[in-house]
Amino acid sequence: MADVIKMPKMSDTMTEGVLAKWHKKVGDKVKSGDVLAEVETDKATMDMESYWDGTLLYVGVKEGEAVPVDAVMAVIGKEGEDFQAALDAEGAGSEKPKAESEAPKAEDKKEEAAPAQGGGLSEEELAAKGVTVIRMPLLSDTMTEGVIAEWHKKVGDKVKDDDVLADVETDKATMEVMGYATGTLLHIGVEKGQAAKVNGIIAIVGPEGTDVSGILAGGSAPKAESEKPKAESEEAPKTTADAGSSAPVAESSSDSRVKASPLAKKIAKDKGIDLSQVAGSAEGGRIIKKDIENFKPAAAQAESAKPKTESAGSSAAAPVIPTFVGEVKFTEQPVSQMRKVIAKRLAESLFTAPHFYLTVSIDMDNAMAARTAINAVAPVKVSFNDLVIKAVAVALKKHPAVNSSWGGDKIRFNEHTNIGVAMAVEDGLLVPVVRFADGKSLSHISAEVKDFGGKAKAKKLQPADWEGSTFTVSNLGMFGIDEFTSIINSPDGAILSVGAIQAVPVVKNGAVVPGNVMKLTLGCDHRVVDGATGAQFLQTLKGLLEEPIRLLA
Numbered sequence: 001m002a003d004v005i006k007m008p009k010m011s012d013t014m015t016e017g018v019l020a021k022w023h024k025k026v027g028d029k030v031k032s033g034d035v036l037a038e039v040e041t042d043k044a045t046m047d048m049e050s051y052w053d054g055t056l057l058y059v060g061v062k063e064g065e066a067v068p069v070d071a072v073m074a075v076i077g078k079e080g081e082d083f084q085a086a087l088d089a090e091g092a093g094s095e096k097p098k099a100e101s102e103a104p105k106a107e108d109k110k111e112e113a114a115p116a117q118g119g120g121l122s123e124e125e126l127a128a129k130g131v132t133v134i135r136m137p138l139l140s141d142t143m144t145e146g147v148i149a150e151w152h153k154k155v156g157d158k159v160k161d162d163d164v165l166a167d168v169e170t171d172k173a174t175m176e177v178m179g180y181a182t183g184t185l186l187h188i189g190v191e192k193g194q195a196a197k198v199n200g201i202i203a204i205v206g207p208e209g210t211d212v213s214g215i216l217a218g219g220s221a222p223k224a225e226s227e228k229p230k231a232e233s234e235e236a237p238k239t240t241a242d243a244g245s246s247a248p249v250a251e252s253s254s255d256s257r258v259k260a261s262p263l264a265k266k267i268a269k270d271k272g273i274d275l276s277q278v279a280g281s282a283e284g285g286r287i288i289k290k291d292i293e294n295f296k297p298a299a300a301q302a303e304s305a306k307p308k309t310e311s312a313g314s315s316a317a318a319p320v321i322p323t324f325v326g327e328v329k330f331t332e333q334p335v336s337q338m339r340k341v342i343a344k345r346l347a348e349s350l351f352t353a354p355h356f357y358l359t360v361s362i363d364m365d366n367a368m369a370a371r372t373a374i375n376a377v378a379p380v381k382v383s384f385n386d387l388v389i390k391a392v393a394v395a396l397k398k399h400p401a402v403n404s405s406w407g408g409d410k411i412r413f414n415e416h417t418n419i420g421v422a423m424a425v426e427d428g429l430l431v432p433v434v435r436f437a438d439g440k441s442l443s444h445i446s447a448e449v450k451d452f453g454g455k456a457k458a459k460k461l462q463p464a465d466w467e468g469s470t471f472t473v474s475n476l477g478m479f480g481i482d483e484f485t486s487i488i489n490s491p492d493g494a495i496l497s498v499g500a501i502q503a504v505p506v507v508k509n510g511a512v513v514p515g516n517v518m519k520l521t522l523g524c525d526h527r528v529v530d531g532a533t534g535a536q537f538l539q540t541l542k543g544l545l546e547e548p549i550r551l552l553a
Contacts, residue, residue, distance in 0.1 A: 002077030
């Protein structure tokens with residue numbers, strides 16, 4: 001029987017892999033040990049080998065596609081062999097027919113979802129007669145519904161296409177809604193103070209006396225509301241007459257803000273035009289689109305200069321702010337497997353483990369002198385980070401509670417010291433592990449870290465290189481960062497953030513003298529490390545770094 005190739009789990013954190021490249025194609029002969037494909041995991045690009053001899057009969061994943069762990073990728077068997085039975089056994093062959101069989105059902109649902117329009121004309125038929133349905137617009141990128149703060153028109157009022165029908169309160173601001181239609185306001189679907197979903201019907205404008213019951217029969221408004229236009233339409237002549245006399249009063253009694261349509265405001269903002277300099281041509285001096293398009297800055301400044309000269313004695317002229325028109329530009333790219341897992345793991349750590357932080361300052365004068373002396377004779381140049389790794393490993397042996405991890409119903413206290421070293425790479429962050437660091441020399445640690453750094457940049461690290469840490473060191477001192485906090489690298493119980501060595505004045509023997517200080521911040525999982533425990537660990541670590549000769553004893 002044919003053999004099914006599945007996506008292997010290539011690391012402890014891997015949940016899916018991206019098929020970066022196929023090295024074989026359907027029909028090719030395959031031997032055990034041949035590289036079938038390259039798979040991009042969350043930490044490296046790795047080779048996927050075949051464990052069988054035969055012919056590649058089936059490839060189920062295209063290059064660039066993401067595949068969950070244990071999902072079917074390919075089938076190997078004898079040339080000409082029927083491999084469908086092998087796919088069916090894994091469930092891969094049944095997925096497509098199932099999806100196809102569900103398609104007709106989905107279409108049926110769509111047909112059922114379209115409700116009958118009721119006794120009146122449909123929305124399409126009414127649109128042909130000049131009826132416009134006003135729906136709740138999407139006024140911000142996060143808006144799901146809007147609250148009617150104020151109606152500026154009532155049923156039976158005459159409406160022009162640049163009139164503001166209502167003020168809508170969104171999740172970010174109160175904004176004006178225009179009808180962009182001319183006619184009579186036939187129906188109001190949402191009362192003042194009520195909310196309406198985005199794209200829900202809030203009003204209908206059209207020729208006076210038009211029957212809009214066909215639109216409302218779909219359930220967009222209560223039955224009582226659908227009867228309201230009918231009742232009020234009988235009083236339309238009286239209301240219209242009243243509106244003619246009261247409209248100017250309403251306009252003049254409004255606040256002193258500039259009256260402009262939302263579209264006009266947007267165009268003015270994009271062009272950098274001050275609305276206070278634009279004369280509105282619509283009712284009540286409201287600024288509309290054509291006013292912005294016809295606006296000439298020079299003419300406006302000349303007109304605005306006249307009243308300023310008349311009142312120059314009372315107040316100083318306002319400063320002229322130059323306009324600048326920019327362009328919104330951005331690029332997007334798919335999230336890499338590494339970045340997906342970094343986001344998932346760090347979010348799980350931060351929101352699962354209760355973090356707390358302790359910071360201590362280290363006098364690095366002796367450490368700097370010791371490093372100079374060590375590098376004069378060491379086969380490999382030792383860095384300050386190597387000194388920190390060694391000191392952390394030695395301190396952990398004295399404070400096993402910090403070298404621990406939370407297991408839900410138990411706590412693991414590690415007797416070995418495997419120090420994870422956080423390394424920045426192009427796509428994110430990798431944490432290779434220096435194992436049993438307390439027993440290694442500074443030169444050994446330095447050589448190992450340098451080797452890991454080269455492999456990390458070349459994406460050549462293997463799962464064995466990054467698994468099994470008991471504590472993590474993250475160093476941003478080389479970037480001039482004084483101090484910072486890190487998210488714990490789960491399942492570790494703590495992480496150390498290492499800042500830069502700063503030349504600062506310090507007090508020694510009662511005198512202020514030049515000194516070199518480095519700040520360390522310990523991030524702890526409060527489920528396993530208490531404040532006093534973390535503080536005692538930092539005291540030991542401080543003593544080791546300030547007297548580095550103890551690391552060699």
